[in-house]
Amino acid sequence: MRVLGKSPVGAYLRLNWEVWRLLPPRVRDLHPVRSYGGWLHSLVRSRANREQYFGTFFLRNRPALELMRRLAERKASGSTLRIAVLGCSIGAEVYSILWMIRSARPDLKIVLSAIDISKEILSFAEAGRLINLRTFDRGREAGNVRLGRQSSQS
Numbered sequence: 001m002r003v004l005g006k007s008p009v010g011a012y013l014r015l016n017w018e019v020w021r022l023l024p025p026r027v028r029d030l031h032p033v034r035s036y037g038g039w040l041h042s043l044v045r046s047r048a049n050r051e052q053y054f055g056t057f058f059l060r061n062r063p064a065l066e067l068m069r070r071l072a073e074r075k076a077s078g079s080t081l082r083i084a085v086l087g088c089s090i091g092a093e094v095y096s097i098l099w100m101i102r103s104a105r106p107d108l109k110i111v112l113s114a115i116d117i118s119k120e121i122l123s124f125a126e127a128g129r130l131i132n133l134r135t136f137d138r139g140r141e142a143g144n145v146r147l148g149r150q151s152s153q154s
Contacts (some may be wrong), residue, residue: 009047017039056092058099065100072101072108080109088114091125 020037021029027033038057059065068083075081081101094114101110116122 009043013040013047055073056073058092059096060093068097069100069104072105073086075105075108078107080111081096081105082110083110084105085112085114086118088125090121094125 016109020040055084072081083097083101085094085097091114094112098110098112101108110145114125
C-alpha cells in the first residue's frame with residue numbers, strides 16, 4: 001500500500017527513529033522499550049534492500065602487508081610460500097599481497113589460492129581487469145595462482 005507514492009511503514013519507521021533518538025538511555029534500557037526496539041529492528045531488516053559492498057583498493061591494509069613481507073623474508077631462498085586469501089573480492093588484496101612479496105622476495109615460488117562467495121565478483125577478479133602485473137600473470141600461467149568460489153552451505 002502507498003500513500004502519495006510513499007509507504008506508510010516507511011513513515012512509521014522514520015517517526016520511530018526520531019522518537020528513539022530523543023529517548024534518554026535509561027528509558028531505552030527498560031525491558032519493554034528494548035523489546036519494542038527489537039521488533040522495530042526486525043521490521044527494518046524485513047524491508048531493507050540489502051546488497052553486498054565490493055569496494056576495495058590496492059595496498060589497503062599496509063600493516064598486514066608489511067607483516068606478510070617480514071614473514072616472507074624468513075623463508076629460505078627459492079622455497080615455496082603458500083598463501084590463501086579468503087574473501088578475495090575483486091582481487092585488489094591478492095594483487096597487493098603478490099606485489100609486496102614479489103618486490104621483497106622475487107626468488108620465492110608463490111602458490112596462492114583465493115576464494116570469494118560472490119560468483120559475479122569472482123568472475124571480475126578472474127578476468128584480471130584490475131591491473132596487468134607480470135609477476136601475477138607468470139604465477140597464473142605456471143598454475144600457482146588459483147581463484148575459486150566458496151560454496152555457501154546454508
